[in-house]
Amino acid sequence: MSTGAPDTGNLPKKPSLDGIEATWSAAWQADDTYAFDRGATRAEVFSIDTPPPTVSGSLHVGHVFSYTHTDTIARYQRMTGKQVFYPMGWDDNGLPTERRVQNYFGVRCDPSMPYTEGFEPPAEGGVGPDGKAFKQQVPISRPNFIELCDRLVEEDEKAFEHLFRTLGLSVDWHQLYATIDERSRRVSQRAFLRNLARGEAYQQEAPSLWDVTFQTAVAQAELEDRERPGAYHTLRFRRPDGSDLLIDTTRPELLPACVAVVAHPDDERYRPLEGATITTPVFGVEVPMVFHELADPEKGTGTAMICTFGDTTDVTWWRELNLDTRAVLGRNGRFVDEAPEVFTDAAAERYAQMAGKTVFSGREALVAMLTDDGDLIGDPRPITHPVKFFEKGDKPLEIVTSRQWYIRNGGREADLNAALVARGGEIAFHPDYMRTRYTNWVEGLNGDWLISRQRFFGVPIPLWYRLDGSGEPVFDEPIAPDEATLPIDPSTDVPPGFDADQRGKAGGFIGDPDIMDTWATSSLTPQIAGRWEDDADLFERVYPYDMRPQAHDIIRTWLFSTVVRAHFEHDGVPWTHAALSGWILDPDRKKMSKSKGNVVTPLDLLEKYGSDAVRYWAASGRPGTDTAFDEGQMKIGRRLAIKLLNASKFALGMGDLRAALDAPVTEDLDKAMLARLTTLVDDATAAFEAFDYARALERTETFFWTFTDDYIELVKNRAYESRGPEAAASAHAALARALDTLLRLFAPFLPFVTEEVWSWWRAVDDDHRSLHTSSWPDAAALRADADGADPATLAVAGAALTELRRSKTEAKRSLRTAITSATITDTDERLALLRTVLADVAEAGVADGVELVSGETLSVEANLEPEATTDDHEQA
């Protein structure tokens, strides 16, 4: 054979992105490409504390966005030779799952019920056996409820796994957990018991924020303010001499709970009332006049009624001024039946008009009474003011006194607070300014972490209480299980030394009815994924983790609580890097709501543009920066992936590029390109080391377009042997190195298309089976091949080529048009570089007779061949 077509191996005639997601995700699964090798030492491991998505929620483009960021880092680290511990978890603990299980199966959790073996729920998919919507809810035990949860979330988990596999996350799917599974319950309970043993967890009967819908206490971190309409009511109290004392309030219905009237100590208007007794309207209760710094003379009439409890300031006043307790709101958010003890019979009779009513109706009743008495001065003045809500709730929070469990978090102790702030300094935040949010939050804490919840579904507080002779629980002496028996459920398990039939009987025991806050378990994801205490060998290879990726809005919850648990349990930080992702914004710059995000489902996007294209968009969002949802960016990503296919096809069509990897690079243009490529590898590596994937992508992409638009055009003719086999061989050697390097640089971002191209020429043996387990580019080797060439040469040559092209474009002629003579003017310095590669430039410009002239700036004059005469077109 003479000069037949070169052996181009697996090279397709028409490369395509179609189906590559399915092909390669299946191949990676079959080959276990991303499996963690636990034989690696800690120094060889890069471990990631993956955020467990809430599987009861829906798939959202936000998932695609932030998980892609983490994946690019994981892939980079893997290519640098690290064993990457990249687990996945499902968050199926907490209220969202509880509600779904209730509606789906027609059940509700009742911890007082005994466990039923082989229980079958009365409904499936919210529909009963008769095919009609199922409304009733059958009470079942907590273990049965958890079983149904496991069953339900299985489907959700499959959908998430499919999305994440299609997206190309290089997760090790062997490292899977769920926050309600047995392992998580064991870790959560063990950590709590150790907190208890060391005095870091304690229980206390105290006023705390209470959601009346869910009827549970909530923590400071779960609050949010919402603007609500309200109204100032001016109430007439009476001074000891019978004169008026007017007080403004937005919550007149709490008047029966009023225990004092407060003013600022420096407020001369009220100073004379020191030691006096004030009489409340309607109920005629005598309350003390008190003074406190928190009272604001500027607000209302400068004096306020203190109620137990209207807001957190009331709690402060009550505690610091040792006031009475006169609670009138019950846990269900309604006024209690019994009037406060201090009320006279007449007052109690009036209170009876409020008893049993909601806050809203109670207010109407009270305002009516005030009006009747003439003690409501003027009309209520409507205002809009912020009101505290549970972030998942839809009614304002009340403050209710109850027994709750807390974990110390520095909200009440300065030393611990300082220690936890200092822990923040041991973590590298990306971007760095996110540490400020951590510090602000910790320094602003005003109480310990309330972890008990009066709900039924979740990890139970693993304690029992002895019942005394009269059947009252002895809360001060909780009975803890042996760690070896964890996880336990005190609603069905029996404490050591007791029999099951002693449950609830005097002299017997009861289980703690509460569960733990979902963050009390999520704060232990490093311990859960690393199998703390279950597998010490694994744990010490991954802990403390290298990286915690998460969104910036949960610094106060997930990030902080994880630091607290690690501080107590391991006396250190849980990870060395925290990488914060931003949010997806609507094109109109609002935070993208879930409903809007669902208009275009993530899978539809992956289908429409290809996973690499969607990843390209995601990876363009800089660390910590909110990013607009932009399908335009996905189109560009798709174009980039296609360009990579075609450029690869060109290079690989030149012949045996695998062999060319070892051939020498001899031409100056080729060396200059490799010199430029070397600086790119340095930049991309530095960016990734700083967790700045977006920068690495941007630099790589910029080079790639120069590579295709300029270098390939400049080298194309020579590569086709226009100047002989040796000059061509140098081009092939440089193309091979550049393609090999670019595939590696793009691999973290575009794992599918890069693997596809890799398979055409590099995946020839087990050592090179997958690009993603091969190595990050070697800048030193490239630098040696570049042989000291000036990377600017490529830019100079590209600029000259652009000018030659312009002469044709402006003449509205084809780029193939020959230039019969041309003059390139440029500075001496640049001409010196250009001279070394002039043959390539002239060939690419189809130019003869190019002269170089010294000048101040680049300009080109070119004479084009005459246009073919248009009047002799052929007529066959």
Next chain:
RNA sequence: GGGCCGUUAGCUCAGUUGGCUAGAGCACUACCUCGACACGGUAGGGGUCACUGGUUCAAGUCCAGUACGGCCCACCA
């Protein structure tokens, strides 16, 4: 009220120790089917770098202040 981030072309964004004529993509205009690519290519128009002052030989970049936008926290009578 305190803090953090941002403001560069119509849009989305780069611009890392201050340094050539401030860049890219999209969109727009014109042209081109050249042996990787029409899911393309080439070239072009478009910017008072939010504003005011300062430091400097030199400021998009550093400093001070202002405005606007976003977020976090605090306040909640």
